[in-house]
Amino acid sequence: MSDVSSGRDRDRDEEGRARNARPRDGLGRPLPYGAEGVARQPEGVVRSPEETVTEAQALLDAGRPFHAHEVFEDAWKSGPDEERGLxxxxxxxxxxxxxxxxxxxxxGARLLRRGAGGLTAWAEATSRPAPYGIDLPSLDTWATTLAEKVEEQPPTLDAAANAPRLHP
Known part of the structure; x- marks a missing residue:
């Protein structure tokens, strides 16, 4: 199958699924072919909840929230049904x-608010305010404060400097 707009054959993974092989920057944005990007987060890795939190925090601290999202997405897809909302x-x-x-x-503000609301709803539904040591109330405060900040005056934001702390 060809990508008509570029004249290139579509990039495919080992299973033959379409997957863009362009390098990515630390925020997951595609770079031109041949540019040096950051290593992609492997997909479909099954981790313990504690490993998920530790790896995601390291990625957030490194200014790579897109990659942290992929770690959380793996947990969402592979974890038990009752934890998917978390x-x-x-x-x-x-x-x-x-x-x-x-x-x-x-x-960004919309997703921060949606995520904060999802944490609150999950904690209320499960009566688990701190699963795996995750400080849900602090994350809610972080997300709503950051959403308000960027809505009032959209800044140029450093992802690492503004990363949340998952543990107290």
Whole structure:
């Protein structure tokens, strides 16, 4: 199958699925072919919840929230049904930070609020305010404060400097 707009054959992974092989920057934005990007996060990795939190925090601290989102997405897809809302909400927070750092303040703020609401709803439904040591109330405060900040005056945001702390 060809990509008509570029005249190139579509990039495909080992299973033959379409997958863009362009290098990416730390926020997951595609770079031109041949440019040096950051290593992609492997997809479909099954981790323990503790490993998920540790790896995602390291990626957030390194200014790579898009990659942290992929770690949370793996947990969302492979974890037990009763935890999917937690991991989905955390992935939304990471994508919200990604959009905000990329200059998409409106989309970033929307996803930060959606993720914060998802954490609150999950905690209320499960009566688990701190699963795996994750400080849900602090994450809610972080997300709503950052959303308000970028809505009032869209800044150029450094993802690492504005990364949340998952543990107290």
């Amino acid at each position: 991991w989905r909400a955390l992935a939304q927070l990471a994508v919200g930070l990604t959009h905000t750092a990329s200059g998409n303040s409106a989309g």
